[in-house]
Amino acid sequence: xxxxxxxxxxxxxxxxxxxxxxxxxxxxxxxxxxxxxxxxxxxxxxxxxxxxxxxxxxxxxxxxxxxxxxxxxxxxxxxxxxxxxxxxxxxxxxxxxxxxxxxxxxxxxxxxxxxxxxxxxxxxxxxxxxxxxxxxxxxxxxxxxxxxxxxxxxxxxxxxxxxxxxxxxxxxxxxxxxxxxxxxxxxxxxxxxxxxxxxxxxxxxxxxxxxxxxxxxxxxxxxxxxxxxxxxxxxxxxxxxxxxxxxxxxxxxxxxxxxxxxxxxxxxxxxxxxxxxxxxxxxxxxxxxxxxxxxxxxxxxxxxxxxxxxxxxxxxxxxxxxxxxxxxxxxxxxxxxxxxxxxxxxxxxxxxxxxxxxxxxxxxxxxxxxxxxxxxxxxxxxxxxxxxxxxxxxxxxxxxxxxxxxxxxxxxxxxxxxxxxxxxxxxxxxxxxxxxxxxxxxxxxxxxx
Amino acid sequence: xxxxxxxxxxxxxxxxxxxxxxxxxxxxxxxxxxxxxxxxxxxxxxxxxxxxxxxxxxxxxxxxxxxxxxxxxxxxxxxxxxxxxxxxxxxxxxxxxxxxxxxxxxxxxxxxxxxxxxxxxxxxxxxxxxxxxxxxxxxxxxxxxxxxxxxxxxxxxxxxxxxxxxxxxxxxxxxxxxxxxxxxxxxxxxxxxxxxxxxxxxxxxxxxxxxxxxxxxxxxxxxxxxxxxxxxxxxxxxxxxxxxxxxxxxxxxxxxxxxxxxxxxxxxxxxxxxxxxxxxxxxxxxxxxxxxxxxxxxxxxxxxxxxxxxxxxxxxxxxxxxxxxxxxxxxxxxxxxxxxxxxxxxxxxxxxxxxxxxxxxxxxxxxxxxxxxxxxxxxxxxxxxxxxxxxxxxxxxxxxxxxxxxxxxxxxxxxxxxxxxxxxxxxxxxxxxxxxxxxxxxxxxxxxx
Numbered sequence: 029x030x031x032x033x034x035x036x037x038x039x040x041x042x043x044x045x046x047x048x049x050x051x052x053x054x055x056x057x058x059x060x061x062x063x064x065x066x067x068x069x070x071x072x073x074x075x076x077x078x079x080x081x082x083x084x085x086x087x088x089x090x091x092x093x094x095x096x097x098x099x100x101x102x103x104x105x106x107x108x109x110x111x112x113x114x115x116x117x118x119x120x121x122x123x124x125x126x127x128x129x130x131x132x133x134x135x136x137x138x139x140x141x142x143x144x145x146x147x148x149x150x151x152x153x154x155x156x157x158x159x160x161x162x163x164x165x166x167x168x169x170x171x172x173x174x175x176x177x178x179x180x181x182x183x184x185x186x187x188x189x190x191x192x193x194x195x196x197x198x199x200x201x202x203x204x205x206x207x208x209x210x211x212x213x214x215x216x217x218x219x220x221x222x223x224x225x226x227x228x229x230x231x232x233x234x235x236x237x238x239x240x241x242x243x244x245x246x247x248x249x250x251x252x253x254x255x256x257x258x259x260x261x262x263x264x265x266x267x268x269x270x271x272x273x274x275x276x277x278x279x280x281x282x283x284x285x286x287x288x289x290x291x292x293x294x295x296x297x298x299x300x301x302x303x304x305x306x307x308x309x310x311x312x313x314x315x316x317x318x319x320x321x322x323x324x325x326x327x328x329x330x331x332x333x334x335x336x337x338x339x340x341x342x343x344x345x346x347x348x349x350x351x352x353x354x355x356x357x358x359x360x361x362x363x364x365x366x367x368x369x370x371x372x373x374x375x376x377x378x379x380x381x382x383x384x385x386x387x388x389x390x391x392x393x394x395x396x397x398x399x400x401x402x403x404x405x406x407x408x409x410x411x412x413x414x415x416x417x418x419x420x421x422x423x424x425x426x427x428x429x430x431x432x433x434x435x436x437x438x439x440x441x442x443x444x445x446x447x448x449x450x451x452x453x454x455x456x457x458x459x460x461x462x463x464x465x466x467x468x469x470x471x472x473x474x475x476x477x
Numbered sequence: 478x479x480x481x482x483x484x485x486x487x488x489x490x491x492x493x494x495x496x497x498x499x500x501x502x503x504x505x506x507x508x509x510x511x512x513x514x515x516x517x518x519x520x521x522x523x524x525x526x527x528x529x530x531x532x533x534x535x536x537x538x539x540x541x542x543x544x545x546x547x548x549x550x551x552x553x554x555x556x557x558x559x560x561x562x563x564x565x566x567x568x569x570x571x572x573x574x575x576x577x578x579x580x581x582x583x584x585x586x587x588x589x590x591x592x593x594x595x596x597x598x599x600x601x602x603x604x605x606x607x608x609x610x611x612x613x614x615x616x617x618x619x620x621x622x623x624x625x626x627x628x629x630x631x632x633x634x635x636x637x638x639x640x641x642x643x644x645x646x647x648x649x650x651x652x653x654x655x656x657x658x659x660x661x662x663x664x665x666x667x668x669x670x671x672x673x674x675x676x677x678x679x680x681x682x683x684x685x686x687x688x689x690x691x692x693x694x695x696x697x698x699x700x701x702x703x704x705x706x707x708x709x710x711x712x713x714x715x716x717x718x719x720x721x722x723x724x725x726x727x728x729x730x731x732x733x734x735x736x737x738x739x740x741x742x743x744x745x746x747x748x749x750x751x752x753x754x755x756x757x758x759x760x761x762x763x764x765x766x767x768x769x770x771x772x773x774x775x776x777x778x779x780x781x782x783x784x785x786x787x788x789x790x791x792x793x794x795x796x797x798x799x800x801x802x803x804x805x806x807x808x809x810x811x812x813x814x815x816x817x818x819x820x821x822x823x824x825x826x827x828x829x830x831x832x833x834x835x836x837x838x839x840x841x842x843x844x845x846x847x848x849x850x851x852x853x854x855x856x857x858x859x860x861x862x863x864x865x866x867x868x869x870x871x872x873x874x875x876x877x878x879x880x881x882x883x884x885x886x887x888x889x890x891x892x893x894x895x896x897x898x899x900x901x902x903x904x905x906x907x908x909x910x911x912x913x914x915x916x917x918x919x920x921x922x923x924x925x926x
Contacts, residue, residue: 059684189670197707198665216510216647216665221638235508253732254512256725258646258707266749274680274707281729283702286735287817293742294813294900302818306838313810314842317875320806321846324799325853331795334570338791345794346780350773352798353805356609357902358768363764364743368736368752389755393763397770404774451743453806460802461619 031064038071040405045076050083057084068095074103082112090119091126097301102131114143122149123277125157125167135216156271164248165241167281168262168271171195174202177211177229184228185219199259202269203232210269212236232281238263241270243408246285247373249278289371293451295320314455323457327352327464334468337477343410344471347418348464354397354422355429355463356456358433362386362433362452370441371448391429394423417474421467428466429459478888480513487520494525499532508531511540518545523552531561539568542577546750551580559585563592571598572618572726605720613697614690617711617720620644623651626660626678633677634668644675648708651718652681657719659710661685687712690719695734698727738820742813742900744769772906775912776801782918786926792859793920796867797913803846803871803911804878805905811835811882812900819890820897831883839879843872851918866923870916877915878908 038095044053056066057080065084069077069092081089091099105113105128110364113132117125117140130138137157144150152170156447159165163277184201200213222231238261239248252260252275262271269306288299290319295316300309332372337344398419405415433455437447471477492732493502506514506529512538518526530538530553542565544664554562554577565590567590578586586606593599601619608614624633624638633650641647648709649662661683671680688697689709694740701709701724711720744765751759776797786793808844882904886896920926 033682040523061704063705079764101495102806156595176502189506192670244926253627253725253728255510256512258724267678275707275728276702278726279724282728283731283735286732286739290739290817291813294741294809295812295815300814302814306834306841309814309838310841313807313838316810317803317806317842317846318849319844320802321849324680324802325850326797327798328792328795332792335791342787342794343777343781345791345797346777347773348794349776349797349909349913352771353769353801354766355772356802356805357766357905360743361745361765364740364745365749365751365758385755389758389762392755393757393766396763397766400767400770401774456806460798464798476623 031060031168033064033067038068041068042072042076042078044129044160045072045079048079053080053083062088063095064312065089065092066095070100074100074107078104078107079439080307081108081116081148085449086115086119090116090124091130094120095122098131099304101128105132110139111143111280113140114145117144118146121169121171122152122271123167125149125180126153126166127161129153130157138163159241160244161319163241164239164243164245164262165271167245167248167277168241168273169277170271172202172272173198173200174204174269175214175228177203177205177232178227180227181219181222181224181231188219197274199274202236202261202272203228204269208268210236210238210263210267212262219342236261239273240265245281248273249282249285252278253282255377285371289367289448289451292446292448293360293367295453320453320457322378323428323460324452326461330461330465330468334472337468337472341414341471341475341477343414344418344468348467351421351425351463351467352460358390358429359427359433359455359459360451362390363437363447363455366434366437367447367451370437379435379438382438383431386430386434387427390427391423394426397426398423413464413475420474421470424470425463425466429463432459432462460471479609481508482513482516487517489823490517490529491525494521494528497528502529502532510799511537513542514538518553519549523549523556527553527556528564530557535564535568539565539573543569543573547580548753550577554581556866559588562589563594566593566602567595567598570618570620571601571605571720573617574598574601575615576610578602579606579610585631608690611694612690613688613692613694613722614720616694616697616726617690619720619723621710621718621721622647622649622650623653623718624663624677626652626654626681627676629676630668630671630680631882633663637668646723647867648721648723649710651685651710651721652677653718657717659685659687659712662710681859685710688722689714694730696730697722698734701727702731703862734820738816738897738900739896741897742809742816744902767788769902769906772909775910779910779914779917783921786917786924787923790863790920790924790926792863793867793917796915800870800912800916801909804874804908807839807842807848807875807878808882808908810899811839811879812886812896812904815886816896816900817885828884828887830865832880832885835879835883836876839876842873842879843875847872847876860922866920867916869923870919873919874912874915878912879907881911 041053041056065088069080072080117128120128132140141150141153157165170401173188173195175187178185187200198216199428200215201219202210203214205211212232213236214228214232216233224255237251237255237257239251241262241264248260257275259272259274261269262273264270296312296313300312331345331348401422402415402419405414407417436455437450440450441447490502490505490638493505508611510796518529518541521529566577578589581589585716590602605619622644624636628636632873637650647665649664650668651659652661654660658707661681663677663681664687686700686704688700690711690713697709706724708723709720710718713719746764749761780794780797805915812892850871851864853866854867855861885904886899889899890896
């Protein structure tokens with residue numbers, strides 16, 4: 029059932045654009061969902077996409093614009109006049125309009141805002157772009173249905189019908205006092221099922237979850253998920269209702285955050301996609317690789333320091349990639365679990381408990397792997413003292429890597445730094461060096477070179 | 478504003494449970510949201526939690542039970558009789574009830590279903606547990622509001638008021654024909670704003686997105702996100718409306734999927750959390766470490782084969798951890814981008830294009846890093862031929878690691894295997910070995926040992 033964008037269909041569109049056949053294009057694209065129009069726009073070059081945007085009705089194109097990838101949208105908006113941009117904004121929800129305006133260059137921003145005919149919308153946008161984009165204020169939309177608590181149900185339904193025209197989706201009707209302070213809410217279902225003569229003050233639910241404009245986006249996501257909310261009202265410092273956030277915006281937020289964490293863990297430092305340019309991808313990847321290179325050079329210098337062991341214990345040098353890899357793997361495992369735990373707020377208990385648990389876990393893993401490596405070395409006929417040195421080193425390296433992997437994210441988090449950064453090449457690289465250093469010191473101690 | 482669970486509060490609850498002071502407990506826990514009750518239950522031991530579940534009203538405890546972590550819920554349900562479980566189920570939405578029943582042992586399942594007094598609920602649960610839990614059928618709930626297209630608005634409102642009592646949230650009213658086949662939908666807003674004398678057939682929206690019971694959960698998530706849907710109807714093979722999926726269930730699904738991918742990338746093979754038992758965490762982590770160990774042993778054997786180079790070119794052995802780490806890092810970067818691209822359906826273009834792009838990208842990174850390593854080696858006074866061998870090897874290793882990292886996930890995906898598995902220790906380990914092998918062969922060729 030969902031629309032499938034085929035190569036044939038796309039080529040047909042490109043041909044019609046080349047022929048400037050607006051009539052046929054409009055006909056072809058009738059009834060196609062704005063999200064699919066957005067997909068089409070992303071496949072076209074910027075000039076073609078701009079032609080389509082100017083051609084189609086702005087109620088469709090405005091929605092399609094909000095769905096576009098930032099880069100694609102930027103290129104199209106560059107080709108539109110402030111007046112044309114303002115027309116698109118007029119059809120958007122306030123939160124989307126504010127996001128688009130926030131992306132524009134500052135000198136264009138004011139020109140575009142000046143061209144918006146609806147003064148209320150212009151004021152809303154100015155208000156919304158003033159908030160931090162990751163705060164509740166930056167995520168919220170101004171569209172909502174609110175009624176004063178003194179109304180009766182008939183008045184409420186009238187008021188709601190009047191306001192609902194501007195609100196795509198009505199989840200709740202918010203109830204305020206005369207000063208606009210949030211008092212409670214009324215679900216649409218309540219409105220439909222309550223007796224017609226009741227007063228709002230009799231039927232509204234006074235307990236309502238809300239956030240303030242300064243609440244961080246992650247906290248909003250956590251509250252909405254935990255309490256299964258589809259929309260949450262946003263109030264200012266005085267408790268006055270100023271907007272609402274809906275779950276679809278939070279879905280995007282959650283997804284973006286998860287992808288960012290995943291990319292950080294993989295050593296990619298910007299929000300990039302498989303289809304981004306080579307230059308952009310290089311900028312996101314090269315810095316982490318340079319970090320890894322310097323880490324590797326650190327290992328080179330450590331091994332040079334132990335060069336005297338080469339003659340009798342060359343095998344130790346053959347084992348360095350294994351030790352480094354195990355240190356890296358254990359560190360990443362430990363930090364990934366902690367990073368997720370921190371994100372989901374389930375890292376409980378004291379630091380001592382956490383330490384003891386990680387110690388126990390790494391003891392089990394370390395002893396199992398240490399014994400395995402001693403066993404294999406014995407089978408292939410290596411001297412026992414060397415095997416023992418390798419096995420014990422592996423155990424110690426695993427324990428230390430696990431503890432570093434656990435506590436670095438916790439420390440970063442305490443200092444307000446995104447702990448996800450620790451799961452990446454950062455912890456792998458430092459564990460590599462530490463691991464090899466520990467390995468040679470322990471071997472030196474046991475084998476006495 | 479959100480409830481904060483303090484240690485003091487928790488200790489008070491534990492004390493009251495020990496004293497079996499049900500009256501004081503009920504008083505203390507009045508007005509606390511079920512999601513917070515769930516948090517409290519997770520902090521108690523199983524006996525304490527079971528006492529609370531039996532004490533509190535089942536409209537609260539049933540919701541709290543659905544919010545609990547699987548393990549905690551399982552332990553509590555073990556302590557409840559089939560009749561007590563059935564009572565909790567009666568207060569749940571059908572999708573949550575079916576999830577709980579699906580987790581029970583098979584012999585208990587039937588006993589519990591037999592104890593459910595509401596025959597319709599029992600039948601709904603039996604139907605829902607028959608679907609694959611990751612399909613639309615397994616995600617959907619039976620609660621929805623549906624009306625026949627032949628009704629007028631007054632009849633529709635009556636019908637809706639009757640049905641809405643069982644539905645926590647009404648997003649849309651679904652319109653069916655006499656046979657129950659989905660024809661379209663009517664938003665609550667339409668219902669409130671339409672003239673009262675209109676017929677449903679005049680005002681309903683015939684274009685409605687839907688999925689079938691067999692649609693995969695990931696596809697449902699993709700459609701709901703793409704089209705910003707808050708609920709989607711589910712039909713069976715004949716087009717008959719059988720349920721609906723709401724966005725809050727999909728939020729959990731998206732989050733779970735993202736976390737699973739993240740854990741796979743970090744070498745953790747089960748769905749575990751920081752607070753799980755040591756044994757469970759070990760089971761999720763040890764297998765990957767064993768894989769890493771064998772990879773490391775592979776590297777040991779390769780280096781043994783090149784032992785004759787030790788005398789003149791010991792420095793090559795010092796560089797193996799660096800080469801292995803770079804191969805691993807590049808491989809993980811490449812595969813992470815592809816895995817995300819595959820998940821978001823943005824890996825477009827031909828395989829040749831993808832190959833050329835990855836080749837270009839890794840050429841840039843490889844040449845930059847290769848030159849850097851040659852430069853550093855020259856500064857610290859290493860022979861130029863050795864530095865050149867290392868630099869060129871690094872370039873080749875980076876190119877191959879990038880291509881392996883890109884195409885392994887694509888191949889896995891083509892064969893229906895979760896590509897996320899490739900980002901983890903699997904690709905790191907194989908790239909480590911490949912990298913070291915390539916490194917020694919190229920060095921041998923250049924240096925002629």
